Amino acid sequence: MQAEIISIGDEILIGQTINTNAAWMGEHLNTIGIRVHRTTAIADSKEEIVNMLEEALSRSSLVLITGGLGPTKDDVTKKTLAEYFNMPLEIDAETLERVSTFFRSRGLPVLKVNEDQALMPKGCTVLHNLRGTANGMWFEKDGKVIVSMPGVPYEMEWLMENEVFPRVLDFFKRPSIVHRTILTTGVGESFLADQISAWEDSLEELNIKLAYLPSPGAVKLRMSAYGGGSEVELKSQIEKKERELLEIIGEHVFGFEKDTLASVVGKKLIAEKAMIAVAESCTGGMISHLITDIPGSSSYFLGGLITYNEKIKIAELGVSPELIAEHTVYSEEVALAMASCAVKTFGADYAVSTTGVAGPDDSDGVKVGTIWVAAANKERAVCTKLRLGKSRERNIIMASNAALNLLRKEFLQINR
Amino acid sequence: MQAEIISIGDEILIGQTINTNAAWMGEHLNTIGIRVHRTTAIADSKEEIVNMLEEALSRSSLVLITGGLGPTKDDVTKKTLAEYFNMPLEIDAETLERVSTFFRSRGLPVLKVNEDQALMPKGCTVLHNLRGTANGMWFEKDGKVIVSMPGVPYEMEWLMENEVFPRVLDFFKRPSIVHRTILTTGVGESFLADQISAWEDSLEELNIKLAYLPSPGAVKLRMSAYGGGSEVELKSQIEKKERELLEIIGEHVFGFEKDTLASVVGKKLIAEKAMIAVAESCTGGMISHLITDIPGSSSYFLGGLITYNEKIKIAELGVSPELIAEHTVYSEEVALAMASCAVKTFGADYAVSTTGVAGPDDSDGVKVGTIWVAAANKERAVCTKLRLGKSRERNIIMASNAALNLLRKEFLQINR
Numbered sequence: 001m002q003a004e005i006i007s008i009g010d011e012i013l014i015g016q017t018i019n020t021n022a023a024w025m026g027e028h029l030n031t032i033g034i035r036v037h038r039t040t041a042i043a044d045s046k047e048e049i050v051n052m053l054e055e056a057l058s059r060s061s062l063v064l065i066t067g068g069l070g071p072t073k074d075d076v077t078k079k080t081l082a083e084y085f086n087m088p089l090e091i092d093a094e095t096l097e098r099v100s101t102f103f104r105s106r107g108l109p110v111l112k113v114n115e116d117q118a119l120m121p122k123g124c125t126v127l128h129n130l131r132g133t134a135n136g137m138w139f140e141k142d143g144k145v146i147v148s149m150p151g152v153p154y155e156m157e158w159l160m161e162n163e164v165f166p167r168v169l170d171f172f173k174r175p176s177i178v179h180r181t182i183l184t185t186g187v188g189e190s191f192l193a194d195q196i197s198a199w200e201d202s203l204e205e206l207n208i209k210l211a212y213l214p215s216p217g218a219v220k221l222r223m224s225a226y227g228g229g230s231e232v233e234l235k236s237q238i239e240k241k242e243r244e245l246l247e248i249i250g251e252h253v254f255g256f257e258k259d260t261l262a263s264v265v266g267k268k269l270i271a272e273k274a275m276i277a278v279a280e281s282c283t284g285g286m287i288s289h290l291i292t293d294i295p296g297s298s299s300y301f302l303g304g305l306i307t308y309n310e311k312i313k314i315a316e317l318g319v320s321p322e323l324i325a326e327h328t329v330y331s332e333e334v335a336l337a338m339a340s341c342a343v344k345t346f347g348a349d350y351a352v353s354t355t356g357v358a359g360p361d362d363s364d365g366v367k368v369g370t371i372w373v374a375a376a377n378k379e380r381a382v383c384t385k386l387r388l389g390k391s392r393e394r395n396i397i398m399a400s401n402a403a404l405n406l407l408r409k410e411f412l413q414i415n416r
Numbered sequence: 417m418q419a420e421i422i423s424i425g426d427e428i429l430i431g432q433t434i435n436t437n438a439a440w441m442g443e444h445l446n447t448i449g450i451r452v453h454r455t456t457a458i459a460d461s462k463e464e465i466v467n468m469l470e471e472a473l474s475r476s477s478l479v480l481i482t483g484g485l486g487p488t489k490d491d492v493t494k495k496t497l498a499e500y501f502n503m504p505l506e507i508d509a510e511t512l513e514r515v516s517t518f519f520r521s522r523g524l525p526v527l528k529v530n531e532d533q534a535l536m537p538k539g540c541t542v543l544h545n546l547r548g549t550a551n552g553m554w555f556e557k558d559g560k561v562i563v564s565m566p567g568v569p570y571e572m573e574w575l576m577e578n579e580v581f582p583r584v585l586d587f588f589k590r591p592s593i594v595h596r597t598i599l600t601t602g603v604g605e606s607f608l609a610d611q612i613s614a615w616e617d618s619l620e621e622l623n624i625k626l627a628y629l630p631s632p633g634a635v636k637l638r639m640s641a642y643g644g645g646s647e648v649e650l651k652s653q654i655e656k657k658e659r660e661l662l663e664i665i666g667e668h669v670f671g672f673e674k675d676t677l678a679s680v681v682g683k684k685l686i687a688e689k690a691m692i693a694v695a696e697s698c699t700g701g702m703i704s705h706l707i708t709d710i711p712g713s714s715s716y717f718l719g720g721l722i723t724y725n726e727k728i729k730i731a732e733l734g735v736s737p738e739l740i741a742e743h744t745v746y747s748e749e750v751a752l753a754m755a756s757c758a759v760k761t762f763g764a765d766y767a768v769s770t771t772g773v774a775g776p777d778d779s780d781g782v783k784v785g786t787i788w789v790a791a792a793n794k795e796r797a798v799c800t801k802l803r804l805g806k807s808r809e810r811n812i813i814m815a816s817n818a819a820l821n822l823l824r825k826e827f828l829q830i831n832r
Contacts, residue, residue: 011629013452015443016597016638018436022457027431036429037464041438041455048453071606072628073616106803113606131807152630154810213432278701278722284708285701288722292700295776295808303728306694306704306720308713312762316719316732346728360711392711 001172003029004038004060006052008067008077009151012041021066021156032165033177033226034062044068049080053146061144062168067151069134071113078121078137081148085139087121092135095120099133127163131155136163145171178234180242181213181222183259184252185405189214192221196248199241206237217398218261221245254408261404262290268412269300269350276407277346278304279317279338281329281355282371286400302346307338317341330356330366332374332383339376339383350411351376352403359392369395373403375410382410417588418476419445420454422468424483424493425567428457437482437572448581449590450478460484465496469562477560478584483567485550487529494537494553497564501555503537508551511536515549543579547571552579561587592647596654597629597638598661599675600668601821605630608637612664615657622653632810633817634670634677637661670824677820678706684828685716685766692823693762694720695733695754697745697771698787702816718762723754733757745771746782748790748799755792755799766827767792768819775808785811789819791826798826 005025011017022039029036037060042048049068056063068077082089096118103110117133120126127136127149134150136159147164149156184192189212193200200210207228213220223241225234246253255264269276278287278301288304291297307313310329314321318341319334327333335355342351356371357363369388374381384406388395421441427433438455445452453476458464465484472479484493498505512534519526533549536542543552543565550566552575563580565572600608605628609616616626623644629636639657641650662669671680685692694703694717704720707713723729726745730737734757735750743749751771758767772787773779785804790797800822804811 010625010627011638012439013442013455014446014595014640015439015441016627016629016636018434018439019455020434023428023431023434025431026429030430037459039429039435039457043453070628070630072609074625074627108604108607111606111610113609131805154807211432275725280701280704284713284717285696285704285720285722288696288701289705289812292722292724292774293809293812297700298724301700302725303732304701304720304722304724305732306701306708306722308708308720309691309718312719316721316761345732358708393709396705396709 001034001062002037002060003034003062003064004056005036005040006049006056006063006065007039007041007151008044008049008065009041010043010074012067013043021151021153024153024157025064025066025160028160028165031177031179031224032169033174034168034172044074044076046076046080049077050084053084057141057144057146061172063144063146064164065146065148066156069148069150071117071133077148078119081124081137081139081146082121085121085124085141087123089119090122091115091118092120092126093118094128095126095135098128098130102133125167127159129155129159130162131158138164138167140171175226176229176231176234178225178231178238179222180238181220181257182242182245182253183218183220183255184249185218185254185261185401187219187249187252189219192219192249192252196245199244199248202244203241206241208237208241216394217401254405260290260294261401261408263294265404265408265412266291266294266297266300268408272349272412274349275300275302275347277302277342277348277351279342279351279353280304280306281308281313281338281353282358283354283396283400283403284308284358286396287352287354287403290400290404302348305342305345313338316345318345328364328366330364330370330372332372332385335372335374335383336376336381339374339381343376343378349377350407352407354399354403356386356399358395358399359390371395371399371402373399373406375403375407377411382406417450417478417590418453419450419478419480420472420476421452421456422465422472422479422481423455423457423567424460424465424481425457426459426490428483429459437567437569440569440573441480441482441576444576444581446593446595448585449593450584450588451593460490460492462492462496465493466500469500473557473560473562477588479560479562480580481562481564482572485564485566487533487549493564494535497540497553497555497562498537501537501540501557503539505535506538507531507534508536508542509534510544511542511551514544514546518549541583543575545571545575546578547574554580554583591642592645592650594641594647594650594654595638596658597636597673598658598669599634599636599671599673600665601634601670601677601817603635603665603668605635608635608665608668612661615660615664618660619657622657624653624657633814670821676706676710677817677824679710681820681824681828682707682710682713682716684824688765688828690765691716691718691763693718693758693764693767695758695767695769696720696722697724697729697754697769698774699770699812699816699819700724700774702812703768703770703819706816706820718764721758721761729754732761734761744780746773746780746786746788747771748788748801751788751790751799752792752797755790755797759792759794765793766823768823770815770819772802772815774811774815775806787811787815787818789815789822791819791823793827798822
């Protein structure tokens with residue numbers, strides 16, 4: 001069975017939008033055992049859409065389309081599909097009600113273009129979009145499936161998870177696949193590969209595939225057991241292999257599946273009934289953002305100080321001006337003091353801190369990417385010096401995660 | 417003349433790599449007047465590559481290929497192209513010398529797989545890659561051009577800029593294209609469309625296309641003038657239409673091209689030699705991050721307080737406990753006090769603040785998505801109440817941008 005993706009939108013072709021949707025869909029289809037063999041981006045053009053659809057249906061059983069469903073004139077996907085499948089557009093009462101409520105609840109009038117969002121091709125399966133005003137559509141033709149979804153990632157992802165995947169699994173009979181993702185940090189891809197080489201070789205006879213998924217500061221290892229057994233059998237094979245893996249690289253493992261360093265730290269703080277504070281310099285709010293991105297973080301996050309300016313480090317955080325004068329703000333001493341002062345100032349149980357040069361250039365003779373991260377409790381503080389690259393964006397996220405990881409390893413005693 | 421892009425690599429199809437190359441190429445080709453009408457990602461498979469190439473050449477004059485040129489077994493692009501164009505692979509002496517020097521200078525042995533990087537199809541134009549070991553290749557066939565480049569973005573970009581663009585401009589004679597992107601905030605896509613409907617209709621006779629590019633809290637409007645005149649003429653048409661547009665929706669326009677709310681605010685602060693501070697509750701560090709994401713922001717950003725906990729609002733920021741007791745932390749009064757207190761605490765010229773319920777659930781009887789954003793200077797403070805949706809992630813980014821926008825409009829007097 002072949003699947004393919006069609007991304008519709010001039011903005012993708014001229015590079016104004018990076019096609020993250022195709023990557024998201026490719027990744028998630030893969031986890032349910034469906035391989036995308038082609039991804040195409042085309043313009044908001046009726047002719048292009050029809051040609052592309054015919055092409056795609058000539059080789060694929062599942063065609064997923066995103067984009068071109070907005071209310072404006074350049075959005076032609078819905079009209080084109082309605083004509084292609086010979087299904088006249090009709091008002092869908094449920095959608096009209098939802099769209100009207102959406103605008104009214106925000107105190108906005110319901111315009112004609114908004115009402116048009118409720119026009120759906122008669123006979124298609126309407127995939128109600130509870131995250132926006134443009135519905136998805138499910139068409140079937142000669143045993144093949146065509147799905148159209150809005151291009152807004154947040155809406156597309158919701159529709160895929162809630163409306164599309166269940167239907168796809170039901171429509172196409174798929175053999176069992178079991179995945180398990182193990183999250184590591186603080187160690188490079190090639191180093192991991194070297195350490196687990198023998199273990200990796202042993203996966204082959206069980207027909208378990210291993211993928212390395214690197215991101216800034218972390219490498220995910222995803223095992224996928226394909227077919228050849230029931231889900232229970234595959235699961236038990238994967239669990240056995242996971243135990244073996246943890247014996248080898250357990251010290252680098254910080255979590256599983258969708259964990260993040262911030263979520264792992266958060267769970268541990270909840271268990272300890274402990275509170276955390278943050279003092280950030282070069283990471284500029286990113287650590288606080290990573291922590292507060294998690295619903296419920298208010299139960300363990302007291303708050304943070306972003307001390308971008310030296311005088312704020314002194315006046316608000318309480319770092320000694322003599323210490324700064326002696327060591328400069330770019331130093332281990334100041335990172336340690338920032339973490340300890342944050343514990344004290346916020347009345348927290350733990351704190352993390354960062355100081356250094358995020359870049360893109362060197363600063364005051366300190367090389368770009370030189371960043372100190374520290375963690376503290378009421379008694380002591382520890383610090384690590386990072387030597388990162390020249391990308392400001394990458395340095396900010398890597399230093400933020402390194403600070404959380406330092407706290408995790410030194411104080412929260414989470415080995416995995 | 418049509419151009420298209422072929423991205424080769426399994427990692428793209430399964431979403432392990434996001435196809436930023438296609439976006440980069442589309443954007444840069446567009447600026448030299450070449451429109452990409454299709455972008456396709458396919459697997460590292462000989463058969464797929466040949467089929468795709470035939471397809472592409474049947475409709476496009478310029479075909480740009482990336483990926484599959486590495487030294488490992490799964491990289492089949494070069495071999496496939498050599499066979500397709502019937503050009504046997506031969507050692508290119510210059511490349512062999514460069515590749516050998518590359519490895520030797522790093523103290524590494526030159527392996528057979530590295531030497532193979534110097535094998536080039538006999539008769540193609542070798543595009544020497546001075547940023548890596550895999551060369552680009554330029555083929556001509558029946559007045560059409562096929563270019564193959566490595567998939568590493570840093571290498572591809574270098575080759576495009578130094579080897580491909582000059583040759584493309586020389587080979588194809590191109591009509592002009594002029595683009596202009598106008599950035600709006602605080603108003604939805606359908607409202608804009610409604611307001612500018614007559615103006616939008618007037619674009620057609622000038623052969624100017626309009627695209628709406630929505631993102632959380634902002635809508636970009638991109639005009640593209642195609643052909644039919646010199647670059648100067650098209651530019652003047654676009655400028656005229658831009659002036660007309662600003663007459664209609666100028667109040668919603670915050671910038672142009674690659675501006676962000678944080679960068680627009682930053683530029684104005686630099687011009688005013690003013691300093692800003694931030695007091696964030698529900699946005700949890702995102703405003704600070706948006707500001708500090710910009711290199712050089714330390715010249716106008718003093719710092720921020722993330723007052724996730726009520727006691728921090730009182731002890732560190734200086735909000736009066738009586739005010740909180742009377743109105744609760746979820747109130748206009750507290751948002752205003754937070755902004756004014758931030759000005760005072762940090763000794764700043766301006767401050768922005770946020771308080772409210774980011775979600776995903778209601779909190780203390782306040783509906784999720786109810787968020788107050790405020791801005792202040794030394795004399796006064798203003799506040800806006802937002803009614804957003806249920807997505808925590810989206811609410812955080814939308815409220816952050818709304819706070820920056822409030823500052824821009826109320827205090828920095830940037831109308832556009």
